[in-house]
Amino acid sequence: MKESTVNILVAGVGGQGNILASRVIATAAVKSGYHIRGCDTLGASQRGGHVTSHIRIGESYSPFIPNNMAQIVVGFDPLDVLMEANLISASAIVIVNTEKVLPAGVKSGQEEYPEDILETIREIVQDLRALDAVDLARKAGDARTLNVVLVGSLAATGKIPITPEVFKDTISEVVPKTTLSLNLKAFDLGYQAISQSKSLTGER
């Protein structure tokens, strides 16, 4: 089947800025002349819940990515990526921030965070790129720019039809003026991290 639609899944924890990241990606795609469909899935909680955004660039019916069809995953936490394993294509490229947000049940010892979680993700996808995006965000000047670091990382995959310039234009429209230089630095740091990274699964 010819895959004319590019399906991007953004998965993270409410409060990490993942909804804004998805809006930047979708807006940048519209600016680049593409039709977009997508959807946010969020429950009742403002903070701390599992939140995903589905972004489908090109022609599609459903705003939701069907099983096994997410070709690019932007993960804010390895756990939230694994939770969506059903959606992810075997040939997907997965970018994941390695700094974990532990669920309450894990913190209290009632549940366990899966051991060797990156190893498990690696068994499911072709191309895994792990990065400490929180650390990069701090280097940019504010841990809260984590979402923009990950957008930068996405831009560097070369798998989406959006140029870094269009991304930067979009970012400058949505972030407060006072934080613009911070955010652009975060974008660059994320971009560089992936440009220089090797696939963790490339050898297979």
Place this chain on the structure above:
Amino acid sequence: MSKDSPHRLLLGNEAVARGAIEAGVQFVSGYPGTPSSEIVESLIDVAKDNGIYAEWSANEKVAFEGAYAAAIAGLRSLVAMKHVGLNVAADALMVAWESGVKGGMIVAVADDPGAPASQNEQDSRLYALHIPCFEPSSPQEAKDMVVRAFEISEELEQLILVRLTGGVSHAFEDVELGKITKRIWKAKFPHEEWPRFYLDAGWVICPLHKRAHEVLTRFRVEAERSPFNRLEIKGHERFGIIASGAAYNNAKEVSKILGVENEIAFLKIGISNPIPTKLVEHLLSAVDTVLVIEETEPFIEEQVRSIALDIEHRVKVIGRRTGHVPVSDCLSTQHLTNVVGVMVGKAQRVLSKREKLVERVLKDMPSRGLSLCPGCPHMGSLFAIRQVLRKMTGKRRLDQQGFIALADIGCYGIGGYPPHGFQETEFSMGGSISAAAGFAHANTGEIVVASIGDSTFFHAGIPALINAVWNQAKITVIVHDNAVTAMTGEQPAPNSGRTAMGAGPVINVEDIVKAIGVKYVRVVDPYDLKATMEAIEDAINYDGVSVVVCKRKCALVARRESAAKGAKRARVNQERCIGEDCGCGAFCIRIFSCAAIVWDSGLKKAKIDDTLCNGCGLCAQVCPAGAIVVEEVTA
């Protein structure tokens, strides 16, 4: 995509708002509720510039009645709410269709199939027996439908239900925008039409009921040829699918994935009342089997079944009634793959090795349950209730008798989940207080404590409290007063000091409580655990209705307001932290459980995540070892 007209990325809810602006809406009201809130929210953002009156109302019923009045006076009005809100507004809605409107009026209601953010799965179309009902399948269609629905509403002098679901409200798309109409209509009450709006008795009501049916019959002609209903048929197909809303797009997607797009004729329903009978007949006559796919109840399906009885051709209609479509949950592509697959005889294939691995991995995943934000005042008040109840009853677990703790609709409802785990009911707005009184009168012999938020109290808690006082129930009511409708995105409440449009008066919860005649009323700061626990214990010991108002601003609002000022952060003194030896095994994490407290599994001690901590100091009051300190942060 067409580059001639402007496109903008819009959520389904924003698209509804955009449609209303293009149609020249002049009056907007609503009560927030996921997944509907962004409709009114985005209209508020542009209200002043477009000459629109917009309000967040105290509840959906008053929101509806306000918008209805505006429409009687000839303005174009829109009222928005979630499905359970429509139940609250139903008292007025089920009467308003009799008289109808003068200006166009849209009731935009967002249902929540799968109920990720609601207390039920409800199909609001069941209210649309007497009124036209539009069902968009995408943001673009939502925008286009609202524009057209305003015109139709005005032509028919009847209000129109625009029924959304989470899969449309929170979907986004590049929407082709239309022209904005500025409608300058001077409001004018139709005095000359008395007794049209004076629904006093049958002599007025019966002719108006007849009018509503005639209106629908008149609209049937347009509905039949509306572009929002679409028959996609080539003529050779054996199977047909009739689908509406988000389920239409999901069904199309699934048929494409299964490679059977060309074997299925589709009838997309955009107007589900009145249903396009001729199009349905056409499809039913052309195929052997018709599958009806819609969220959440068989509203279209039952109508299709009765149409099928009227045609000569024998056709099998399958759907919920025949067990082919799941009766609950949203109809995602995952759910529908099997439904459509069974119809076309494409049995589910065997799972691949990778899919089996995924299945195994997903079995043992921890969950990201609901949790309160760091610094949330409810963390103090919920912890205080729980500790007091445990102390007074000696009970540690939910499944032991001793107390009944009721939650209401809001963030504090999280008190039903671990680690708080003491609330046992949560069902309707204001229901905590009325059910608490019911349990007290039923007399299970237990302590009865209700938890309700400020916005919920204003919405439907006040009559319940009046009832409890009047009928002398022995209950304790905790009002978790954070001065905002927090859970839906911090919309203003009557005690916020602001309205949707600007500054407003502050209506205090405790003033109302006192005026109702409650004799035991205490106002406490939930950040002060000792004082809060004392007030709650005294309240429970009080013989009668007692109310404790736990008053402090929502942490998210407070954090934004004080971002410029010096902040505080908690810190764990690692020498004093005794880890799991503190009596309850890491009390701060296991029992108190703030999202900003992290367990260092290497050191076996607690530490604070300073990106999350907001310095509320509650954990410092909780730590048995006194290891947590709160410090000023110098920028």
